[in-house]
Amino acid sequence: MRIEIFEPSSNANGITYSVQRATASGTTVTCSSSSGTYRQIAAVTIPTGSDSTAYVDEDRPSGTYCYRVGVTNPVTNASAFGYGNPATIANPPTPASPPTSLDARVTTNGGFGTTLDAGDVVKIAFSEAMSAPAAGAIVRAQDADGTVADLTCGTNATCVLNASSETLGGVVRASQTVLTISLTANPTIVTSGTTATLRIGATVVDSAGITDLSARPWNLGGSADIVLGSPD
Secondary structure, three states: OEEEEEOOOOOOOOOEEEEEEEEEOOOOOOOOOOOOOOEEEEEEEOOOOOOEEEEEOOOOOOEEEEEEEEEEOOOOOOEEEEEOOOEEEOOOOOOOOOOOEEEEEEEEOOOOOOEOOOOOEEEEEEOOOEOOOOOOOEEEEEOOOOOEEEEEEOOOEEEEEOOOOEEEOOEEEOOOOEEEEEEOOOOEEEEOOOOOOOEOOEEEEEEEOOEEOOOOEOOOOOOOOOEEEOOO
């Protein structure tokens, strides 16, 4: 909450103002000395040569607050306050969640029937609009025999988002929520299992550069489907 403090231009320099706050009831329409229990939260001195300054009361929880600013007369020792209007802090928004995958599948099997290889197409539907993956973005998957391999945008795959709505698995998905990974070469083997190929039915175990529009990374642990299956 930002409190603006003004003083008459005729005031002496170096006067310290007391900024005070009270928690008010939700029905408060004006702030006065009876609006609640006021407590000092800051002592502010307006800079020499200026007639105003500001104090920011940060990180207030939800509620209604009254603010007042006062000064003590050095001669009479009497205090006088000016009151602001009630300030209501609404409930904070629910923090946005990182994207999750709702459907992951091999939609085109262009090479060997049981392995991910050149010619295959993988589609992954996300819970929200995604950023177009840059070259070097990676989807890392592991199959049942322990082989770990990378599908890398711009290296062994082209990666694009749907520009308009697209149906995947019988569900219509909004634009920018379906990532299509078209393999132009075999996935890059990171760790060889029993056979040095990535078998279809591989589970996505990591990713890099797969983010939503706010740069939040793919939340694999919270995803409903991370298995690249065919059929799925």
